[in-house]
Amino acid sequence: MDPDKRRCSRHRLSRPFATVPSEVDAVTSVRPASLPPFAPDRSESTSFARLPARGLAGIPPDWLPPGKKAAVVFTIDDVHPGTSRDSYEAGGDLDHGQLRFLIRLLTAHSKLRATLFVTADWRAKHPSVSHPLLMHIPGVRRLWCEWNTLPEGTMRIDRFPRFIEFLKNLPRVEIGLHGLTHNRGRHPTHLEYLDASEEECRRSLAGIFQIFHAANLAFVPGMSPPGWYLSHGLARAMRDAGLTFVGSSRDLVSAVHREARSGMSGLTGTSLIAPQWISGGLLNFTTNYQATSTIDRARSIIDHGGLLAIKAHVIKRAGSYVALDGLGDEYCDHLHAVFDYLETVGEDLWWTSMGEIAARCVAALPQASIGKANDL
Numbered sequence: 253m254d255p256d257k258r259r260c261s262r263h264r265l266s267r268p269f270a271t272v273p274s275e276v277d278a279v280t281s282v283r284p285a286s287l288p289p290f291a292p293d294r295s296e297s298t299s300f301a302r303l304p305a306r307g308l309a310g311i312p313p314d315w316l317p318p319g320k321k322a323a324v325v326f327t328i329d330d331v332h333p334g335t336s337r338d339s340y341e342a343g344g345d346l347d348h349g350q351l352r353f354l355i356r357l358l359t360a361h362s363k364l365r366a367t368l369f370v371t372a373d374w375r376a377k378h379p380s381v382s383h384p385l386l387m388h389i390p391g392v393r394r395l396w397c398e399w400n401t402l403p404e405g406t407m408r409i410d411r412f413p414r415f416i417e418f419l420k421n422l423p424r425v426e427i428g429l430h431g432l433t434h435n436r437g438r439h440p441t442h443l444e445y446l447d448a449s450e451e452e453c454r455r456s457l458a459g460i461f462q463i464f465h466a467a468n469l470a471f472v473p474g475m476s477p478p479g480w481y482l483s484h485g486l487a488r489a490m491r492d493a494g495l496t497f498v499g500s501s502r503d504l505v506s507a508v509h510r511e512a513r514s515g516m517s518g519l520t521g522t523s524l525i526a527p528q529w530i531s532g533g534l535l536n537f538t539t540n541y542q543a544t545s546t547i548d549r550a551r552s553i554i555d556h557g558g559l560l561a562i563k564a565h566v567i568k569r570a571g572s573y574v575a576l577d578g579l580g581d582e583y584c585d586h587l588h589a590v591f592d593y594l595e596t597v598g599e600d601l602w603w604t605s606m607g608e609i610a611a612r613c614v615a616a617l618p619q620a621s622i623g624k625a626n627d628l
C-alpha cells in the first residue's frame with residue numbers, strides 16, 4: 253500500500269461500518285483476537301483470586317514468549333457510547349466517530365492489536381475541568397460537579413446494542429474495564445476511586461460486571477483505573493474479584509533503560525518497560541508512549557528488550573478541553589509512522605495485548621501454588 257494513501261488526514265471512510273467498507277473487510281478475516289472472555293465466577297478466576305498475593309513480585313522472567321525480544325501493546329481509554337449529539341463523541345458514532353481512527357490503523361497494520369478500556373456507565377458531561385481556577389471556590393465547585401454528573405444509566409453500555417455489536421466486530425481488539433462511572437461526583441471528578449473504601453470498590457466492580465454481563469460484552473480481566481489512580485483497597489477488590497492486571501502507571505519522560513522505574517502518573521516505582529507484579533498481586537503495565545513522544549523513544553524501548561505500551565484517549569475535544577493524546581488525524585499519522593517502524597523490526601517483535609501478556613504470566617505461575625490456595 254502506498255503509505256500516503258492511508259494517512260488519516262487523507263483517507264476517510266465514507267460508508268457505515270455495518271455496510272462493510274472494503275478496508276474493514278480486509279481485517280475482519282483475521283478475527284478473532286485471542287482470549288476466552290473473563291467470567292468472575294469461572295474456576296481459573298477463583299483460583300487466581302485465592303493465590304497468595306505475597307508470592308507475586310517483580311518482573312515475570314518469561315513474560316516474553318520464546319523467540320521474541322520485545323513487545324508492543326496499544327490501548328485506548330474512555331471508550332463509551334457518547335455520540336456527537338452528546339457533549340462529545342467517544343465511540344457512539346461507530347465508524348463515523350473517533351473509533352474510525354482505530355479502524356484505519358488496524359486496516360493498515362495487520363499485526364496490530366488493541367485493548368479498548370470501556371466505562372460501564374459513563375456519567376461525566378466533561379471528562380476534565382474546563383476552568384480549574386473556579387474549582388477553588390467551594391460553592392462553585394460543588395455546583396459544577398453536580399451539573400457535570402449525568403443521570404445514572406444515561407450512557408450504560410447495555411442500553412446501546414449497536415455500540416456493543418460494533419465493538420464485538422472490531423478485529424484483533426479486546427475489551428478491558430475503565431471504571432463504573434468515571435465520575436466520583438466531587439472535584440477532581442475523574443479520579444473515580446480516590447477516597448473510595450475497599451467495600452465501595454467491591455460494589456463498583458460488582459456493578460461493572462453486572463452491566464457488562466447485561467450487555468453481553470466479553471472482557472479481559474484487567475482495568476485501566478480512571479485517572480491512573482490505584483489504591484490498596486481497589487487492588488485488593490480487583491484481585492478478589494479475579495482480575496489479574498492493571499494499567500496504573502504512566503511515564504513519558506524518564507530515560508529508557510532496563511532498570512528504569514515509572515515516576516510520573518499513577519503508581520510509581522514500577523518498571524518503565526516491563527510488566528511487573530505489584531503489591532496486592534496484580535500485574536501492572538506502565539504506559540510509556542503517547543502522541544507527544546518521539547519515535548526515538550519507541551526505538552529505545554524496543555532496543556532494550558522492553559514492552560512499548562502506547563496510549564490514546566478516544567476523546568480529543570470536549571468544550572475547551574483538548575486531550576494531548578486524543579485520537580485525531582495528527583496522532584493517527586504519528587501512529588502510522590510508529591507502526592511502520594515496528595514492522596521493520598521483524599519476527600522477534602511480539603505484537604500483543606495487555607490481556608494476552610497477563611494471561612501468559614498467570615499461566616506460568618506454579619500450578620501447585622494455585623492448587624494449594626484453593627485448598628485454604
Ligand SMILES: [Zn+2]
Pocket residue numbers: 329330430434478479
Ligand atoms: Zn479515563
